[in-house]
Amino acid sequence: MQRDTLVSIEGVIKRFGSFTAVRKMDFEIRKGEFLAIMGSSGCGKTTTLRMLAGLEAPTEGVIRLSGKPINHLPTWQRDTPMVWQSLALFPFLNVRENVEFALKMRGVGKAERRRRAEQWLDRMQILEFSERNIAQLSGGQRQRVALARSLVVEPEILLLDEPLSALDAALKVRMQSVLKNLQRETGITFVYVTHSQSEAFSMADRVVIMSRGVIEQIGTPQEIYGAPRTRFVADFLGSSNIFTGKVLAASDSGVQLETADGPIVLKGARLAQPPRQGATATLTVLDTKTHLSMTPPPDATNVLPVRVIGEEFVGATATIYLETPRGQEIRVQKGHEDLVGLPLDIGETLYAHWAPTDSHLVAEA
Amino acid sequence: MNSEQINRSRTVDWTLRAYIVLAYVFVFAPIAASFVFSLNSDRFPSIPLGSVSLDWYRAVAADPLVWQGLGNTLMIGLIVGVVSTFLGFGAAYTDYRYHFFGKQAYLALALLPPTIPVIIMGLAMLAFLSRVDLSGRAISVIISHVVICAPFAMAIIRLRLSQMDPALEPAAWNLGASEWATMWHVIVPFTKPAIFGALFITMAVSFDEFAIAWFVSGLNETLPVKVLGFLQGQVSPRINAIGTFVFVISMTLVIVAQVLLSGRAAPKSDEKE
Amino acid sequence: MRRPISLYGLTFSLPLLVWQLLFFVFPLVFLVALSFWTVKNFTIRPDFNPVNWVTMFGKPVFWQAYGTTFGLAAAASVLASVVAFPCSYAIAFKLSDSARRMAVFLMVIPFFTSYLVRVYSWQIFLSDAGIVNVMLGAVGLGPYPMLNTVGATMVGYMTLALPLVILLQLFSLVFIDRTLIEAAHNMRCGRIRTVFEVVIPSARVGLVIAALFCFILTFGDFVSPVYLGGGDPTTLSILITDTTKSGQQWPRAAVIALTMIATLLVVAFLSVRFAYAGQAKGSRT
Numbered sequence: 001m002q003r004d005t006l007v008s009i010e011g012v013i014k015r016f017g018s019f020t021a022v023r024k025m026d027f028e029i030r031k032g033e034f035l036a037i038m039g040s041s042g043c044g045k046t047t048t049l050r051m052l053a054g055l056e057a058p059t060e061g062v063i064r065l066s067g068k069p070i071n072h073l074p075t076w077q078r079d080t081p082m083v084w085q086s087l088a089l090f091p092f093l094n095v096r097e098n099v100e101f102a103l104k105m106r107g108v109g110k111a112e113r114r115r116r117a118e119q120w121l122d123r124m125q126i127l128e129f130s131e132r133n134i135a136q137l138s139g140g141q142r143q144r145v146a147l148a149r150s151l152v153v154e155p156e157i158l159l160l161d162e163p164l165s166a167l168d169a170a171l172k173v174r175m176q177s178v179l180k181n182l183q184r185e186t187g188i189t190f191v192y193v194t195h196s197q198s199e200a201f202s203m204a205d206r207v208v209i210m211s212r213g214v215i216e217q218i219g220t221p222q223e224i225y226g227a228p229r230t231r232f233v234a235d236f237l238g239s240s241n242i243f244t245g246k247v248l249a250a251s252d253s254g255v256q257l258e259t260a261d262g263p264i265v266l267k268g269a270r271l272a273q274p275p276r277q278g279a280t281a282t283l284t285v286l287d288t289k290t291h292l293s294m295t296p297p298p299d300a301t302n303v304l305p306v307r308v309i310g311e312e313f314v315g316a317t318a319t320i321y322l323e324t325p326r327g328q329e330i331r332v333q334k335g336h337e338d339l340v341g342l343p344l345d346i347g348e349t350l351y352a353h354w355a356p357t358d359s360h361l362v363a364e365a
Numbered sequence: 366m367n368s369e370q371i372n373r374s375r376t377v378d379w380t381l382r383a384y385i386v387l388a389y390v391f392v393f394a395p396i397a398a399s400f401v402f403s404l405n406s407d408r409f410p411s412i413p414l415g416s417v418s419l420d421w422y423r424a425v426a427a428d429p430l431v432w433q434g435l436g437n438t439l440m441i442g443l444i445v446g447v448v449s450t451f452l453g454f455g456a457a458y459t460d461y462r463y464h465f466f467g468k469q470a471y472l473a474l475a476l477l478p479p480t481i482p483v484i485i486m487g488l489a490m491l492a493f494l495s496r497v498d499l500s501g502r503a504i505s506v507i508i509s510h511v512v513i514c515a516p517f518a519m520a521i522i523r524l525r526l527s528q529m530d531p532a533l534e535p536a537a538w539n540l541g542a543s544e545w546a547t548m549w550h551v552i553v554p555f556t557k558p559a560i561f562g563a564l565f566i567t568m569a570v571s572f573d574e575f576a577i578a579w580f581v582s583g584l585n586e587t588l589p590v591k592v593l594g595f596l597q598g599q600v601s602p603r604i605n606a607i608g609t610f611v612f613v614i615s616m617t618l619v620i621v622a623q624v625l626l627s628g629r630a631a632p633k634s635d636e637k638e
Numbered sequence: 639m640r641r642p643i644s645l646y647g648l649t650f651s652l653p654l655l656v657w658q659l660l661f662f663v664f665p666l667v668f669l670v671a672l673s674f675w676t677v678k679n680f681t682i683r684p685d686f687n688p689v690n691w692v693t694m695f696g697k698p699v700f701w702q703a704y705g706t707t708f709g710l711a712a713a714a715s716v717l718a719s720v721v722a723f724p725c726s727y728a729i730a731f732k733l734s735d736s737a738r739r740m741a742v743f744l745m746v747i748p749f750f751t752s753y754l755v756r757v758y759s760w761q762i763f764l765s766d767a768g769i770v771n772v773m774l775g776a777v778g779l780g781p782y783p784m785l786n787t788v789g790a791t792m793v794g795y796m797t798l799a800l801p802l803v804i805l806l807q808l809f810s811l812v813f814i815d816r817t818l819i820e821a822a823h824n825m826r827c828g829r830i831r832t833v834f835e836v837v838i839p840s841a842r843v844g845l846v847i848a849a850l851f852c853f854i855l856t857f858g859d860f861v862s863p864v865y866l867g868g869g870d871p872t873t874l875s876i877l878i879t880d881t882t883k884s885g886q887q888w889p890r891a892a893v894i895a896l897t898m899i900a901t902l903l904v905v906a907f908l909s910v911r912f913a914y915a916g917q918a919k920g921s922r923t
Contacts, residue, residue, distance in 0.1 A: 055535050075538045076546075088536035092554045101550075102540035149540070377829065381728035388725040389744065392801055395759030396751050398769070402762060410762045412772050452657055455650035463647060471651070474658045480851075481666075482858020482902070484875045485895040492672050492888055493665035512662045515654060544646045569750045576860070580882070592754045596865055608755030615750040623743070 006031040006156060006189050007052065012061035014047050014213075021047040023213040025061070029157070034183045034190045036204035038197065040236075044213040045193045049159050052191060053082045066156070076105070081150035082159040085166075087142055089134045089149070096121065096130040099148045106153065120148040140171050147182070157189040164199060176203055197237065201225070209233050229363050231282050240284035240360075241330050247281050250274040255361055257283055260326040265301045266359035275361070282362040287331040289358040292320065292342055296351045303353040306330055308346055320344060322352060396612070403605035410602050421606040431607065434591040438572055441503055441587060445510040446568035452511065453518025453563055458552065460519075461526040462534075476516045486513065487580030494581055501583025509581055510571045517570060518563035521626070525559030526552075558625040565622035569615045666899075673892035680886050690889040700877070700894070707873040708901070710788070711857040714795040715849040721796070722803040722848070727837070729804075730811035731819075742808065748801040756797050757865050764790050764866070786868030794862025799852040806851060810844020811837070846913035853909075854902055874898055 007029040014022040022044040029035055037045045050056045051063060054075030062069050070078060081102065090098050099117040108116070121127040124144040129137060137145065143163065150158055160179075164172045180203045183190045194200050200207050201221040209216045209224065216236075217229040228234035234242050245259035252274050254267040264283050275281040285302075296303050306322035313319075318339060322330045330352050342350065403422070407415035425431050456475040460468070478486070490509045494500040499508065533555065537547040553560070575589030582590055588611060595604050676685040694700050729741045748756070763769045764784040774780040784790055814837060822832045838845065856862075860875035869876055874894055881891040 053539055055539065074543075075535070076541050076543050079541075080539070082536070082539050084532045084536055086530050086532045088530055088532035090533065090537075090551060090554075092557075101537070101542070105537075105541035105546060105550075153541070374829070378732050381724060381732050384724050385728050385733075385741070388721070388800070388804065389741075391796070392745070392748055394763070395756035395797060396748065398762055399755050399759045402759075409767070411765075411767055412769050452654040455652075456654040459647070459651035459654075463651070471655060474663070475654055478658065478662050480854055482854065482875070482898065484858050484860055484878055485669075485898060486665075488878060488882055488888075488891055488895050489665035489669045490661075491882070492892065493661075493668045496668065508661050511657065515657065519654070544644075548646075573750065573752050575752070575754055589752055589754060592752060592758075596754060596758055604755055604758045608752050608758070611755070612751050616747065619746070619750045 004031045005029070006066060008062075008064045009048075010062045010064070012048075012051065012058045012063060014044070014051060014056060015059045021213055022051075022058075025213075025215060027208065027215060027218055029189060029191060030206075031156070032187045032189055033205045034180070034192065034203055035206050035208065036192045036194060036200035037208045037210060038194055038200040039210035040195055042212075043210040045195075045208075045210050046161060048210070049082070049161055049191060049193045052157075053080050053159050054078045055082075079153060079155045080157055080159060081153060081155050082161060083146050083150050083163045085162045087146040087163070087166075089142060089145055091134050093134075094130070095126065095132050095134065095137070095145050098134065098145055099130075099152050101149065102153045116152055117148075120152045121145075124148045139167050140175060143167070143175055144178075147179075151182075151186070151188070155188065157191065160190060160192045162194050164194075165196075172199075179203060209236065211236070226286070227360050228284060231362050234282075234284045234362060239288075239333075240286050241290055242282060242284050242362075243328070244280060244282045247275045247277050247279050250277060250281075254356070255281060255283065255359075257281060259328070261304050261324040261328055263301075264359065265356040266361055267356035269357075269359075269361065271361060273363075283359045284362055285354045285358050285360065287319070287333040290330065290332045290352055290354050292322075292332055292334075292339070292350050292352055294342065294350060297353055300353045301356050302359070303351055304328075304330065306350055306352045308344055308348045308350065310346065311344055322350065399605045399608045400612075402602055403609045405602070408602075410605070421602045422610075425603050425606045425610075428603075430586075431588070431591060434586050434588040437503060437506075437582075437585050438588040441506050441510065442568045442571040444507050445514055445571040446564045448507070449511050449514035449567040450518045450522075450560060450564045452515040453520075453567075454522050454556070454560060456515070456519045457523035457526055460523055461529075475519050478513050479516050483513075483574070483576035487577040490577060491580040500581050501585070503582075503585045505581040505583075506578045506585065506587060509577045510574060513574070513577070514567035514570050518567050521563040521566060522556055522559045525556045525626075529555050562622040562626040565618040565625075569618040569622075572611060572615055572618075669892045669895055672889055673896055675889045677887060677889060682886070682888055690893045694890055694893045694897075699872070703872045703874050703877050704897070706871045707857060707875070710791065710795070710863075710873065711853045714792060714799060714856040715852040717792065718796060718799050718803045718852045719807075719845065719849045722800060722807055723845075726804050726807035726811055727833070729808055730814075738812075742805065745801050745805055745808075748797075753798060753861060757794050757861050760790070760793055760797065760866055761785060764793070785866065786870070788867060788871075791862050791867030794866040795852075795856045795859065798859055798862065799855045802855070803848045803852050806844055806848035807841070810841040810848075814840045843913045846909050850906060850909040850913075853905055857902060857905075858898065 005028045009025055009027050009029075012022060012025045013020065025044075025048065037048060039045045047056060051058055054070065054073055054077075058071055063071055065078070065080070090101065093101070096114070096117050099120060100113045103113040103116060118127060118130065121130050124147060126141055126144045126148070129141060129145075134142065134145070146163065164175050167175060176199060179190070179192075183203075192200070192204065204221065206218060207221055207224055208218050211232050217224055217233045219229075224233065225237065225239065228237060228240065231242065231244075234240045243257065243259050243264050245257040245264065248256040248258050248263065250256070250271075252271050253269060254265070255269075255271070255275060257264045257266075266283055296305075304324050306324055308320065309323050310321040311318060312321070313336075316335055317333055318336055320332045320334070320339070322332065324330065332352065401414070402410040404417050404419070405414050406418040406420055456471075460472060460475075465471075486509065490505070490512075491500055494505045494508070499505050533551060534547055537551045538544070542550060573589060575587070575593050578587045579590045579593055586594070588607060592604055592607055595601050595607075671684075672682075673690055674686050674688065675682055676687050676689060677683075729738055733741060761768070765771075766781055766783060766785070768785070770784065771781040774782070818836055818840060819832055822836045823829075827835060858875055860873065860879055863869065863873045863876055874897075878891045878894050881887045881894065
């Protein structure tokens, strides 16, 4: 479903002195979507958000909101409210006054201000705390105040800068569903910056992955998870085994790769641009689709002898860490029942294998 | 903590505590003596004490020049407090908010004056102000006192600003408040305790300053300059009466400032939820 | 949006800048000019004549006063540091948090009492028939002449500087990581040795700065040398007040003042260098 464009970012570059925080960025934010921008610290995700908010001006390029360039509009003349990592609630105002702040700055009358603030406090289920000091609230309640304070102006877009990072794990999960529901009900476009894969993938309609000021991939969580576009993304997500080697043969439906540990095969794909023979290419396979056995399966193609180097149990799943004779690391993630009978002590030798149709070709090695 | 307790020696601890008391006795002996002898009837203050009397307060109260000095002191102190606090606030905010070429020099200018000996400041001020025809007036004391008081105001307010979440100001802009509106609705309310603290502290500093005032005040003597005059003349327990009086005013200001600075300081955002 | 020059920003940054340039920097610069002016018939006239410098630097009285002032200020700095250290150490390490807060608050009080009044109070203690001599007389000693001595000047200097020195030392001591001290004990470093090998090096910067402030305060003070020391030996500050208040010899007073500033700058520079020189070795700040 193609939706209208709300924000377009065209050739945006941001430099701080000699440091380039964002290099040549082009993408669009659609009306009503939940977009997550993800990356490790220093990747430019927060700078991007601050440019959308009007807290930084792009060095080059244009940012349009509903078609109008807003590059040099100061933040107080935009309706791009932001939820801050520290929440930045005003400690000298009570809960209701915090929520009324933006309305007061827009010259809304006292009675109207109060009515609209209380409506949002009610919606966020914190109306009973409206006369409290910020210091008297719990972390989750503060989160709701911060959301109400930003949403009270009923903007088209809400910017969120890692707002959940200060919460503990359980509260984090609860607030994720609050945020997701809120976004769905209001239809407001959310742009959510985070370094957490689980937050991005569980809430967002689309995810932007950034690294060193460059967008590595944009897509739905499923697209990115199943088909990382670059080696960086595959590494960053950490859920695939990655093999690089020389292309022995390639067509628009498959690739055969020669790696240090032997040949690796991809079949049944639809490749827009198959790699040239002799070039270097990278194939990935999800760790959940990599299997282990004690003997090499008779008719399988992608088979590698591996040695167990470690294991880790989290809840119902186990992650086995293995190594090929050439030192290539392989991870396998399985439910406990799939591992019954396998010798998993460190140093044991097993065979890792997967179906050629489960291989995926990374576009940029 | 256990290891510390084991390694502690009671004798050493108590000796050190006794030493603290001794040091405080030395520091407070002259303050206490001044108070005690202001209530002592004897012409020449010493022990044994004479009878309790308010004679010296009466003598001081009967001196119109003392009243004039007090009037000057209060008026000057109030203006100095207000002006220094405004200048100090501006400098503290500048340091908090902006990075610019020459900032080190700016900060040096903002903070150095109190480290220059008052006698030199007094001389420089006298020479300069008489050159521009401003010496010998109340305004000359105000000008000079602001120079040494503004740095105190700046330090106090800067400390408060450093306790502010750096996202608070941009958050207000982001919610539609212009820079001016943010200043009025966010920065000023947040720093309010420090602003009043700075106001009272700078007033107290001005109340007690005598050296520069002595140099530049001419006939508009402040109370401390009056005390200097008494000291130069014959020994007079009137000094004790004035001293106690000024002490009470200063301490009131300082305690009010202290209450403002610590009591109402906003709770730090140290929640771990 | 960082725009370094805006009406808004200048409204806050300019007033102090202008004030301090006009009324702090300019008077000090003017002092330099003044030192080259000449006095004829009790009026000062603009000139460019090094005569004041030559006259002042040629006077043995000036150099005697310089030596006295420097020596007294240096002695006061050492004395104040040594006297203050056990006190600030004890406050930092031997008192509970609430007692420490109280101690700090009490130590701030002297800053807001009149220094003049406190000096006058010491006269009451130290005069020939004063409190101390009466008490000594009760046990059959004295009376000893104590007022108008160098010792009395030193008492005045301590009155002026001790509270500040204690507070500055204290602030550097409370920030020492307690585990450092425990680690030293753990490695069999004795109590006294820990103070010298761990505590003092860690607080080095603060201790030196405290001594420096004591030097600055006492070097420029004229109240204690006059009203407790009796004006003898003469210090530079007494020389300045005499030259200004009685003789109209402002240019000469300017020479003295500038020499004092130069001295303070050199001392401050050397102290700060000395303070930070040992940093790699000791302190964490």
